[in-house]
Amino acid sequence: MKKCKFGVFGFPIEHSLSPVMHTAAFNALGMTGCEYKAYTVRPEELKEEIIKAQTEGFCGLNLTIPLKEKIMETDLIEPDDFSKKAGAVNTLHFKDGKIYGYNTDGEGAFKTLEYAGCQTNGKKILIIGAGGAARSISLFFAEQGNSLKIINRTAEKAQRLADEIVEKTGNKNVSGGGLSGWNDFDRADIIIQTTALGMGELKEVSVFDELPATKPRTELISECLAGKTVFDIVYNPEETAFLREAREGGAKTINGVMMLVFQGALSFEIWTGKKPDVGVMKKAVLEALKERN
Ligand code: SKM
Incomplete structure (x- = not known):
C-alpha cells in the first residue's frame, strides 16, 4: 500500500x-x-x-x-x-x-481498560448512558460474558437496550434502569461513562449530580467507588467533572484518549x-x- x-x-x-x-x-x-x-x-x-x-x-x-x-x-x-x-x-x-x-468502538473500550491494567474478566460492569457508544461497548462486554447494568436518565431507554443485548447475545446478566441511586455504583467493579456529560456546554455537569444526596457527596463517592476503575470515554476535556470527583474519591480513573x-x-x-x-x-x-x- x-x-x-x-x-x-x-x-x-x-x-x-x-x-x-x-x-x-x-x-x-x-x-x-x-x-x-x-x-x-x-x-x-x-x-x-x-x-x-x-x-x-x-x-x-x-x-x-x-x-x-x-x-x-x-x-x-x-x-x-x-x-x-x-x-x-x-x-x-x-x-x-x-x-x-x-x-471497533467496543473492542477499543476493552483494550483501553486492558492497557490501564484493568482486568475485565468476570467483572461486574456499570454502563452509564444508552446511546450509540453504550450500545457497542455493552454488546462487546456482554459477548465476553460480563454481567452488566446499563443506567440512563431515561430508564426505559436503558431497559430497551439491555433487553436487546440479552436477546442478541444470550447473556441474561444484562439489565437496565434509571439513574436512581448509589447502589448501582456500589455493586459494580468497573464503571464506564458513555454520555456527553462533561463536554462543551455540559463541562461542569457530573453524573453524580443526578443521584440523591443522602449524605455528603464526597463520602458517598468514596464509599461506592474507592479502589474501583472508573472510565469516562470523553477525551476533551481530559478530565471531566465526573472523573475528577471519582479520582478524588479514591477511584482509579481512565479518560477517553486511549479509547480514541x-x-x-x-x-x-x-x-x-x-x-x-x-x-x-x-x-x-x-x-x-x-x-x-
Ligand atoms: O468511532 C470513532 C470514530 O472512528 C472516529 C472518531 C473521531 O474521529 O472523533 C470518534 C469515534 O466516533
Missing part, C-alpha cells in the same frame, strides 16, 4: 483528532504516501459521498456521529456480525470493489494489515489536545 486515501466522515467533524492520530501512525511506519483527512458529511449526503470515495479509490474511512447508524439504512456495505448486531459501523474498508463495515487511539488502531489494522504504534498515536492526540485547549 504505497499511496492511499483514508478519512473520517462526520457532522460536525472539526473536533476530530483522527487525522493527526492516523497521520502520525502512517508516518511512523514510513507510509508517507497515505493521507487521512476529515470530511464534513451530512447524513443526507452520506450515500453519495461514500460512492464518491469509492470511485476516487479510497482504501478506508471512519464514520462518526451521526453517520454510524445512518449507514445501516443504505445497501452500500457488508457489515460484519458485530456491527450488524450493534446497528452501527465506524470503519469502512474498500476492497475488491466491495465496502466492508466494522465497529485503540478504536483507530483497530481500524488501521483492518485497512492496512499492519499494527500501528499506539504510543505514537497517543502522543499525537495529546499534543493536539494541548494545542487546541
